[in-house]
Amino acid sequence: MYIQDKVSWDGAVEKKLGLLKTLGVDCVAMDIPDGPREGGAIDLSTPDAAAAFFRKAKAAVAAHGLELRTVLATSGFDEIKRGVAGRDGKIAWLLNAVHGMGAAGIPILAYNFKLLNSKLLRSAPTKGRGGASYISFDYDEYLKKPAQPIDPPVPEEKMWDNIGYFLKAVVPPAESTGVRLALHPDDPPVPPGTPALAGAAHIVSSFDQYRRIFGIVPSRSNGMLFCQGCVTEMKGVDVYDAIRQMGAIDKIVMVHFRNVRGEFPRFQETFVDEGDVDMYRAMQAYRDAGFKGPFSLDHSPMFPEAEIANTAFVVGYLRGLIQAVYR
Secondary structure, eight states: OOEEEEEESSTTHHHHHHHHHHHTOOEEEEEOOSSOOTTOOOOOSSHHHHHHHHHHHHHHHHTTTOEEEEEEEOSOOHHHHHTOTTHHHHHHHHHHHHHHHHHHTOOEEEEOOOSSOGGGSOOOOEEOGGGOEEOEEEHHHHHHSOOOOOSSOBOHHHHHHHHHHHHHHHHHHHHHHTOEEEEOOOSSOOOTTSOOGGGBOOOSSSHHHHHHHHHHSOSTTEEEEEEHHHHHHSTTOOHHHHHHHHHHTTOEEEEEOOOEEEETTEEEEOOTTTSSSOHHHHHHHHHHTTOOOOEEOOOOOBOSSOHHHHHHHHHHHHHHHHHHHHO
């Protein structure tokens, strides 16, 4: 079983890697931008260049006693999601990454198919335990001050066409290179039939939608990033049953292990030990489903004084659960 946290490949990466190792993290997820990053050296211009970059990055991570297991393509790539000019170039860029990851032995590419950053689809934060700030969503409050609509809007039928185009291009090469795609749910997960937030249709907000996505290109490489928080927020979903169902068909590629209180249309992202999810029971469900990780840190409340305190708290909590349940 693996505990995972993410890093940005910039000048501070060495310091962050050392700290994560000290805290007990096992592996890392590295984010890549949808184009050149200022001050970065992420060269994915060709498959060979990508392979060289990922081998170098993997060695740098290994020097700290950690493993590079995941690449995050979770921000940007709007041309692909909108289905507009430039998407073939962005898909080609991601295919270079897939081939490079396969050559370097990095097994997971995580992505999403939402057009707006989750931070824009939130209402005001709320105060929690000890004065910590909780990321929150209240649909009625959000509607009073909604995010700027995308222009032009992207209807549901178009979003389905776009994800189909993407999966048909990327899943077969991923399968051939041993890379698994992990699709994150919409955040927030907007129930089917609810008006789209900011003009961007939501097609990854229910398990019926996930099953449709898995059916577009049936493959073990076409999988799910099981964000436990977003799944719990899905209206009417039993998170433990969802773990069992997705685990039974081997679609859980990685987990965002976090807790929340409430579901759409109103929820808070709480500390890992105080939300609606019985985390011990959830960990048992992952074990029973045969899932072995990585369990990745995700959104957490902000401590009033020190961000690193929350990372340490969650890693320790996760380590205790893994030892209790998987031993």
